[in-house]
Amino acid sequence: MTTPQLTKNQSLVFDVLEKAEGPLSAYTILDKLRDHGFRAPLQVYRALEKLLEYGVVHRLESINSFVACAHPGDDCHSHGIVAFAICESCGQVMEFHDHEVDHRLMGWVRGQKFKPEKTTIEIRGLCEACAA
Amino acid sequence: MTTPQLTKNQSLVFDVLEKAEGPLSAYTILDKLRDHGFRAPLQVYRALEKLLEYGVVHRLESINSFVACAHPGDDCHSHGIVAFAICESCGQVMEFHDHEVDHRLMGWVRGQKFKPEKTTIEIRGLCEACAA
């Protein structure tokens, strides 16, 4: 997916996510953008919808939050599964791809005649700093 | 985890999930149990909390729903990662384990000095019947 020019709201939301230390909820993003004229959740959700579509932002299902992609420009996203390690203490997120994991999962679903659309892999735990 | 005797509310919630065709949201469970005296969400959430702890129910993070374990008595759960394939059309859920996937993911996080606590793998798509 090639990323088109972002609109004003999309840029604002994306900038907030890029500058953030970790994942943010839609309502946290909303609060950070009130000074820029944001008033309603929908302004955030609509921007996020596009940013997710363009692949520049990921949604973390297990914590209802959003994070800027850590590998911008990496076309792995278009044909591979992304996995996340999320620190439950500091919120830091690590993002990675593994073709072997991808292979195993896709092999299994194919055997079940299941047609995959979207896969979520999220590992919650403690990062090195927080586990110490 | 050995499952202790379930309390009244836990049994009611578990029975609803076992008899269901697919995953249910907490509020759907609540509605199904109003005839049995359930009045508030917390009655459901408290029962679910225990059932999740005992490993007899799983939470599907990507659809905010809960499903009875498809492999009761299988102690794989205590040391392995569970993955789900969720049909977005009919709601059917398939549950499986794969030690190779487990290995790869855990190998990667160990390399990052990340201490994993809970892992979510959920594949949304279409089951064989619905994809036809």
Place this chain on the structure above:
DNA sequence: TTGCAGATGTTATGTTATTACATCAATTGC
């Protein structure tokens, strides 16, 4: 019997996400 722990009941509130409808701006075809 008293004290405790675990389960339950109830109300209120907090958090996340969507529906419905109006308006605005840029583009296209006439």
Place this chain on the structure above:
DNA sequence: GCAATTGATGTAATAACATAACATCTGCAA
């Protein structure tokens, strides 16, 4: 130019998901 279309935006209301706070009850052990 000007209507028609399309995509983006603004706003209010509501739906859906989850937890906090506090009271009560029940079984059991000291």
